[in-house]
Amino acid sequence: MSIRPILSQSRATPTVEGAGVNLHRAFGFHDPKAHDPFLLFDDFRGEQPSDYLAGFPWHPHRGIETITYVLAGEVEHGDSLGNTGRLGAGDVQWMTAGSGIMHQEMPTGNAAGQMHGFQLWANLPSSLKMTAPRYQDIKGSDIPVVVDDDGTVVRVIVGDFWGKSGPVDGIAADPQYLDISVPPGVKKTFSVDTYKSTFAYVFEGAGAFADASAPEGVRLEKEVMGQEVNIRDLSGNRTVIRFGTGDEITVQAGEDGVRFLLVSGAPIREPVAWHGPIVMNTPDELRQAMADLRNGTFIRPEH
Template identity: 55%
Template sequence: MTETRKIRQVLKSKPAIEGAGVHLKRAFGRSQVPMFDPFLLLDDFRSDNPEDYIKGFPWHPHRGIETITYVLQGDVEHGDSMGNKGVISSGDIQWMTAGSGIIHQEMPKGDPKGVMLGFQLWANLPKVYKMMEPRYRDVKSGQIPEVMLDNGSKVRVICGKAGGQQGPVRDIITDPEYLDITVTARSEFVHPTKRGHTVFAYVIEGKGYFCKEKLPFSYEIEGVNYFDLQRDPFVSNETLVLFDDGDQMMVSTEDDAVRFLLISGKPLGEPVAWYGPIVMNTEDELRIAFDEYHNGTFIKHRRV
């Protein structure tokens, strides 16, 4: 019998400042480890004020993780220690595996009207792959298949499968799925999910309700969950739903359409030692990484 996943937790994204002064919303992060294993954080950076993002994320290191940047509006300039340079534009995705170490910069530029809209997800790497050779994948919007459903809903398939289409990002260690889904008003969307995988949805437009559950609005302050019966029972913009285990997820709409990112991956079940842009398994590994960064031996691959 097919089991529909139930809602485990609902989180509202919170303001944060990162990089050289980028104002963003954090859907989840370090305080939620290991709840979202293998994922570490999800940042929502969207603004129509260039002062919120123009200082960007100047040169900085990563080791032991993958960073996935999805841009819906505006441009982000990228450069890294492997010699990659380019611009991530509207609809593009950058899937970067830091592995043994990479130094890069990401500088949001917005669009001609000053609008910037995008998301960055961090995925952990298992111990045996933390020191793998770094790699960089730049996927243009036109390479991402879009599946149109009978009810008018649509799915952009970045990684994984939907509607018989395979996403262009493949051969990822944590077996992830990354879908951009829009469900029309007064309709329902059901998608199969792998048993044992962590699955969550992050709403970026409109509102709907998941798993046929109209729950009180919940939010978290300093690790304590609160419920407000007076709030809208639908899950709306800038809100995340983490699901329990099951064979499928479901979302329904009433008067409004809903657009959300549906992300899943295989948990690692390993210890997490995390400081800044580097995530390892032990504090000793963290110390070594930062010592190497400061003495100039951080990059293990051929630096261009």
């Protein structure tokens, strides 16, 4: 077994999206190879309605899949195909934009006025860029929850983990998407596919992730899974950790425990031509998508 090295570790940065939603972006709109097949990851979290009520009015997508995971509040959505729905706390939506879709996402808070959710963009390979759009809306009650003897809790949203399979399927990146809570002081190791791109996003508490190739000056943990490995300083709220190749990650939870998303997917390794919510393979395909938007042919009637 080999612990994955930490390639980068950074805090999500504040930004404004949609019609005026305040959120934090962990990555996106920079190097599309860094997290391949994932393109963008946003943490939209508000304590008052003015942070999020403006929402994300009608906008297009083509060539990608979007994954929305709601922790608090609700997100009402509608699209150009006539689909409508509402995501509540614990619910997940995986939308395959494919050849093109127009949709809107409008968040509302809970009784205390709070809203919290995540959105991840996954690229589609060239062979599926123009596939028919589709949705998978998953209720939180249908997501398997695994509780280990030490109190670790894992919600298996996508992929197979500890004998459970997530309810979202048929995704091009063959991903694994886990919501993991590790109790205070507990050290835990999780297996991941050796060659899948993997990142962790801490959003509650703090934890120290083992690093097989940490630079000098970081704290050294003597015994982790029987070998000497480097441990970085505690990673706290809104920290994204990008891992290199290996088949496991180890985290030591801090005094308040740690909760994080662990996401992995098979790299596509294709050229990326990207403009806003449209991601194609070539500049010509991107220009065609923009022309389709202008002349009203963005939505394919055969779909």
